[in-house]
Amino acid sequence: MIEEKLALFGGPKTIGRTFKKYNPIGPEEVAAAKEVVESGVLSQYLGVWHADFYGGPKVQEFERASESYFNVKHAITVNSWTSGLVAAIGAIGIEPGDEVIVSPWTMSASATAILHWNAIPVFADIESRTFCLDPDSVRANITPYTKAIMAVDIFGHSANMEAICEIAQEFGLKVISDSAQSPSAKYHGRYAGTIADIGGFSLNYHKHIHTGEGGILVTDDDVLAEKLRLIRNHAEVVVGPKGHTDLVNMIGHNFRLGEIECAIGIEQLKKLDRLVASRQKAAERITEGLRALEGLTLPIVEEECTHVYYVYPMTLNCDQLGVSRERIVEALIAEGVEGLLIGYQNIHLLPMYQNKIAYGSKGFPWSAGFCQREVVYTKGICPVAEQLHDESYIGYAICVAEMEESEVELLVQAFRKVWKNMGELQ
Numbered sequence: 001m002i003e004e005k006l007a008l009f010g011g012p013k014t015i016g017r018t019f020k021k022y023n024p025i026g027p028e029e030v031a032a033a034k035e036v037v038e039s040g041v042l043s044q045y046l047g048v049w050h051a052d053f054y055g056g057p058k059v060q061e062f063e064r065a066s067e068s069y070f071n072v073k074h075a076i077t078v079n080s081w082t083s084g085l086v087a088a089i090g091a092i093g094i095e096p097g098d099e100v101i102v103s104p105w106t107m108s109a110s111a112t113a114i115l116h117w118n119a120i121p122v123f124a125d126i127e128s129r130t131f132c133l134d135p136d137s138v139r140a141n142i143t144p145y146t147k148a149i150m151a152v153d154i155f156g157h158s159a160n161m162e163a164i165c166e167i168a169q170e171f172g173l174k175v176i177s178d179s180a181q182s183p184s185a186k187y188h189g190r191y192a193g194t195i196a197d198i199g200g201f202s203l204n205y206h207k208h209i210h211t212g213e214g215g216i217l218v219t220d221d222d223v224l225a226e227k228l229r230l231i232r233n234h235a236e237v238v239v240g241p242k243g244h245t246d247l248v249n250m251i252g253h254n255f256r257l258g259e260i261e262c263a264i265g266i267e268q269l270k271k272l273d274r275l276v277a278s279r280q281k282a283a284e285r286i287t288e289g290l291r292a293l294e295g296l297t298l299p300i301v302e303e304e305c306t307h308v309y310y311v312y313p314m315t316l317n318c319d320q321l322g323v324s325r326e327r328i329v330e331a332l333i334a335e336g337v338e339g340l341l342i343g344y345q346n347i348h349l350l351p352m353y354q355n356k357i358a359y360g361s362k363g364f365p366w367s368a369g370f371c372q373r374e375v376v377y378t379k380g381i382c383p384v385a386e387q388l389h390d391e392s393y394i395g396y397a398i399c400v401a402e403m404e405e406s407e408v409e410l411l412v413q414a415f416r417k418v419w420k421n422m423g424e425l426q
């Protein structure tokens with residue numbers, strides 16, 4: 001097979017079929033959802049100070065199960081992880097104009113959650129090894145206005161939490177973990193997301209486990225947990241009757257996750273270990289199969305860490321290969337490889353940041369009097385993230401296919417064939 005002509009030039013395609021779609025939902029979730037629907041109680045929340053302020057039975061059960069799984073004191077469900085991030089930034093007591101250091105190599109909500117409280121995202125660069133925040137760049141971006149660090153555990157691997165927490169301690173900052181893509185990833189014996197002041201996970205359809213939409217916040221801090229619950233559920237009307245006297249950011253939302261989703265979540269959580277193990281097994285076989293290919297850097301798993309492979313990240317050394325990334329990807333796609341992503345996010349380059357137009361048309365919040373300095377978003381502030389995006393990074397969306405043994409084998413063959421014929425692409 002690998003001796004044959006590239007499909008790009010009319011040769012036979014290595015992968016002649018679409019891989020079976022990853023689907024973690026089964027009869028258990030159907031039964032759990034049916035039970036809730038039949039009960040007629042699809043959400044039991046009340047947005048007032050009452051026993052039902054904390055949600056109904058499935059919300060409670062899912063939260064207790066999550067606390068036990070992640071080994072945290074508090075798990076708080078929300079209707080999306082975007083909502084969870086907004087609640088987290090509010091709960092840490094952010095003030096308008098405060099700066100929060102965040103990775104540009106992430107889903108946009110990691111940074112917009114900061115803007116939602118009229119605080120200012122400051123983008124630090126990432127490490128090319130893990131694609132997570134580079135602690136040295138975090139340190140270099142600290143100003144007297146910095147209040148927190150939003151560490152993102154991207155693609156399934158934890159950020160360098162030891163170094164990040166050390167910096168946070170030194171400067172008196174809070175740390176939030178966006179572990180949307182890394183549920184069950186281990187970092188020094190603990191779960192990603194549980195090392196920060198507040199962390200959490202997405203339960204969106206595209207993630208390892210899902211409830212359609214949803215999220216879980218985790219924290220060991222009783223005070224932060226209560227603030228998160230208040231922001232989730234109409235804080236402003238609850239604080240008085242509840243006797244909650246700290247009014248900072250007690251502007252509530254409806255971030256509540258319903259009973260059906262939580263019932264599904266309970267079943268999904270039971271499957272998480274197995275689902276993650278299947279991703280890991282596939283990724284390890286891909287790594288074995290591709291290890292010998294020149295100019296291709298495969299995922300790195302740091303000491304005392306595990307990778308849960310939401311994405312299988314790779315970098316190309318195009319100078320060494322003498323072929324552009326776009327040409328290589330074109331050849332792989334022609335071989336039938338689906339789910340390849342060229343580059344990832346450089347959030348700081350989005351039009352909203354480039355033009356500083358968020359709330360209204362006049363540059364708020366950046367233009368407001370409470371901002372004490374001008375934060376810069378020009379290209380060049382995150383050279384590693386920019387180079388990876390523009391030139392060398394490719395990701396394989398390993399979480400979109402079931403990745404049986406035969407599928408892994410086909411994927412590996414496609415890569416090997418392209419590499420064997422690299423000369424033809426020059």
Ligand SMILES: *Cc1c(COP(=O)(O)O)cnc(C)c1O
Binds near residue numbers: 203213
């Ligand atoms: C998916 C994702 C989010 C947002 O989660 P939703 O549940 O879709 O709102 C935030 N951050 C990262 C890194 C994500 O991958």
